[in-house]
Amino acid sequence: MSDPPRDAQPSPTPSPPGSESEIEEALRDRVTNRAFNEWYSEQQFQSNILEGKAYFNGPSPSKDPEQHTPSKLLQCHRKATYSRQNAPREGTQPEGLFWFGTEFEEQVVVPFLQSITTPDTYVTNSVWTDTELVRDGTSLRVRGATDPAIVTADADPLLVTEIKTTTSLDHLSAPKPHHRAQLHAYLHALNTEHDHDVMSGLIVYGSRETLNIKAFSVDFDPAFWDDVVTWMDDQTAYEQAGELPPASPERDWECNYCSFKHRCGQADTPYTDIGVDGLLPVFDGYDREKLQQYLDGHADREARLTPTLAHVYPGLSQEYDVYDWSCAACNTTYAWDEVETADDSSDPPYCPCSADDGDITPLSGPEPHQQLGK
The missing domain is CATH 3.90.320.10 (Lambda Exonuclease; Chain A)
Structure with a gap:
């Protein structure tokens, strides 16, 4: 192996924590469910490429109405x-x-x-x-x-x-x-x-x-x-027919564990009977990886982050476009980072214009049906 160029500098090695207890604590902090899921997802990603199944790494295509997958049969029609x-x-x-x-x-x-x-x-x-x-x-x-x-x-x-x-x-x-x-x-x-x-x-x-x-x-x-x-x-x-089917769970408790309970209307958020398109405008409960899969899967329809999610995942705002905040009372729009937001990302900011009139109106992103192009 040839020697590195004279001007090449070795990569800095992070200094270890000062004591064994600090090292133990640092290692313990790395063992989390999120870290495990990220590691496993990467293993699956590499395995799919190795086995010639890289197409598994992208978002699944939407199913034709006539095509059915055995694992989805006899479940809630809406789900x-x-x-x-x-x-x-x-x-x-x-x-x-x-x-x-x-x-x-x-x-x-x-x-x-x-x-x-x-x-x-x-x-x-x-x-x-x-x-x-x-x-x-x-x-x-x-x-x-x-x-x-x-x-x-x-x-x-x-x-x-x-x-x-x-x-x-x-x-x-x-x-x-x-x-x-x-x-x-x-x-x-x-x-x-x-x-x-x-x-x-x-x-x-x-x-x-x-x-x-x-x-x-x-x-x-x-x-x-x-x-x-x-x-x-x-x-x-x-x-x-392009219809949203009725919610038809086999058992009522299934809704509590459903990945779509908020857009369906089975949760304590102000949404109900939302169609398949679009992100909920003021909702922060999307997993980062699944959110990226959604955005990538709908890139041809110009999918973007909602302002709420841009604040939750600011790093993604560097990769994807972001919808503006908008005020339903005065129709004013603001860039996602133009107005001050609350500490709780699920609480939207208020429109400055409407506050001047004494009518405080919360800002929102576009409604789900307004987000994606056809």
Whole structure:
């Protein structure tokens, strides 16, 4: 290796903290959920590039109304539309749960299935499915990849599994309906695509606390599958008509954990029945990474930061344009950094002009439906 140029200076090495207790404290402060999620996201990013799947690193394209993903079936119609059409997600995503689910499947379930295979049978990580069906003249398409499956030497599926993780197995007496729907979509597709019958599978739940499992054998039920197809047909009809579907959670408590509860109207913020486009104008509860994915995914429609989010993430204001503050009373606009804001980013500043008239009006960014070009 050649010597560095004479004028090259070595990179400065940060001085370590002065005591072992300070070093320990500095290390402890680095172990956070946010740091873990950022590290894991970067590992996934690099892995996707290494495996030739760099397209996974960008925002997912919006789904055509006729196309459905098995994992989204039989859920709240409105939540499905928000997710399918890339509405901006609220809150911090539980990426640690996603990581655990992936590791549980790859490091625990797959080796276990390999240990119980019979002669001439094998385990594959997944089987790709892509099938079409027609309901009342509407062509529906279901595409997705199964969880691990036991297959023949020719890779023909024999036993399909659907792997889910949960906190506890104590009160789990039957598989959840949308998990049954997901498995039914795979069974229908594989039974259509192969010469032999694929009419049953396993839904396996694993406890994140104990690593115990509970497996449910599921036979293909034509009546239940008909209900799932009806759900797909309804979902397609809503999206073809450009309608925001009704909020239809299976259980009321699901709204508390929904990534779209604020724009839907199921939270303590002044929003309700907001469509799929646009950021909530005075709302600071967007995760930075998900916010960037939204902005990048809608760059062709000139997506920008709201003034509120520019104050929450000032670094992003160097990368993306920012909408102006505006006053509904006098129609005056201000640059996002032109007026003084409150310490709480969720409290908007007041319009200086209206304050002079004794009518104090809060400023706002543009409404969601006014933000994106077509």
